Amino acid sequence: MDLKQLLQSANIAYKSKSELASTDISGIQSDSRKIEIGNLFIAYRGDEYDGHLFIESAISNGAAAVIGSEDLHPVGVPYIIVKDSRKSMAYIAAAIFGYPARELTVIGVTGTDGKTTTVNLIYEILNAHGIPTGMISTVNARIGKEELDTGFHVTTPESPTIQQLLKKMVQEGLTHVVLEATSHGLDQDRVDACEFDIGVVTNITHEHLDYHKDYDGYFSAKFKLIEKLAETAPKEHGSYRTAVINHDDISYKRILERVEKQRLESIRLVEYGLDNRSLGASDITSSSTEMCFELHMNNQDYHVETSLLGKYNVSNILAAVGGVSAAIDLNPGITIDAIAKFTGVPGRMEQINIGQDFIAIVDFAHTPNALKVALETARDITAKRVIAVFGSAGLRDREKRRLMAAVSAKLADITILTAEDPRTEDLDCILAEMIAVAVSNGAVTGHTAFSVPDRGEAIKKAVSLATADDLVIACGKGHEQSMCFGKIEYPWDDRNAMRAAISEYLGIDGQKMPYLPTQN
Secondary structure, eight states: OBHHHHHHHHTOOOEESSOOOOOBOOEEESOGGGOOTTEEEEOOBOSSOBGGGGHHHHHHTTOSEEEESSOOOOSSSOEEEOSOHHHHHHHHHHHHTTOGGGGSEEEEEEOSSSHHHHHHHHHHHHHHTTOOEEEEOSSEEEETTEEEEOOSSSOOOOHHHHHHHHHHHHHTTOOEEEEEOOHHHHHTTTTTTOOOSEEEEOOOOSOOHHHHOSHHHHHHHHHHHHHHHHHOOOOTTOOOOEEEEETTSTTHHHHHHHHHHTTOTTOEEEEEOTTOSSEEEEEEEEOSSOEEEEEEETTEEEEEEESOOSHHHHHHHHHHHHHHHTTSOOOHHHHHHHHHHOOOOTTSSEEOOSSOSSEEEEEOOOSHHHHHHHHHHHHHHOSSOEEEEEOOOTTSOHHHHHHHHHHHHHHOSEEEEOOSOOBTSOHHHHHHHHHHHHHHTTOOBTTTEEEOSSHHHHHHHHHHHOOTTOEEEEESOTTOOEEEETTEEEEOOHHHHHHHHHHHHHTOOOOOOOOOGGGO
16 A cells, blocks of 8 residues: 555554655564565554664665654655554554454453453354354454464554454454453554454453553553444444443442543443343352353343353353343354353363372463452362462562462462562562462461472472362463563473373373473
């Protein structure tokens, strides 16, 4: 696309030091190392790097033009100055790919916990109804039968990647898409120009305060999903503007107040909750392998069986049902069958069984609330001891590590604290801080609380302590495929580590424990 036409299509206010001659743009890129001939380079200030420092590198690699927010004078290519180059990137990407979100019903899902599970549930339910649906989560993207990896760690992809995936979905004949929107993704404008029709909020608890500074900042980032519903122009295939919110969550009243304060009258609110008769659940029972409950929907009751465990997953199911029902006329039978067939998301309360006489689970719980509900679920699964293994990431929300240590001291019989992406922060200091909080909440060092820096050894310690019918749960990593020490990502999978620990415990050949530098 011609550069000037592209800027006009993206409807971006800009200024240029020179006349914009006819310049063909072949693509968009914000990483100077990935520039291809004819690309438009977007320079913005990120968390760690300032893209403006790499403009010369981008030009030498073949950039045809540059957009930035600094008043600079690069030589050789047109330089366009905008107020917010990262935000502009989303709309430019959408323009390059022909605004694909306008041809789709876009369902966004945000929240502290449960986002990925809810996204996958919505995806499965819609497809079960014969609705050709795509999915973009922090774990992967699905387009038809194709599955694409979206990165090592959990975050929403950058806007050009999202727009490219949406375009591919349109080309494949899909009509709906479910998009997981993290607080960083919302705050950093990665999901701008996605033209959301439905926004689902699972919960807004305690997370990422290192970035958002306080709960109000974090809440405001999440609330952007609801604000974006009001910005979506009517679409030919239907206009929904529906927010699906959790009546049981601490965010519920804040959301209602913010909707009223900002006069977002065009947004329809759908509420769900365990005691909500219009969309709720009751008579919840569970075992170590399944959960059953009565689903209340539109003044009708339906019996639901699922392999998902924990009351929090009942809430996730309700959120998914609310999101789907806002988009299509639900067939309850098809919906319930899709829920029953859904086996869960890798690394979410995933059981590992290779013949041991105790229960072993790997879960992604990495926030205080997620750890709390994971341990409560563990309590429902076993009448014996719960042995928890987890840590807290370095260079992130410090208050979270204290809250999590306190939660485990109260709910687990044994707490084993270990590494979880320490990055450049001192691991021993992280663990010392957490063990002190655990002890102050009733844990006893060397008896009910242990500090084991190497995560492999920590999991082996938990396994060695387990007796028949105990439950060992490793939290915080889930499906993730790496662990960060310093600035290096080491290959790591908690599920493989759990299998390795159990194999060694049973004295059988099996998975080998992955390497981490703490083994040295």
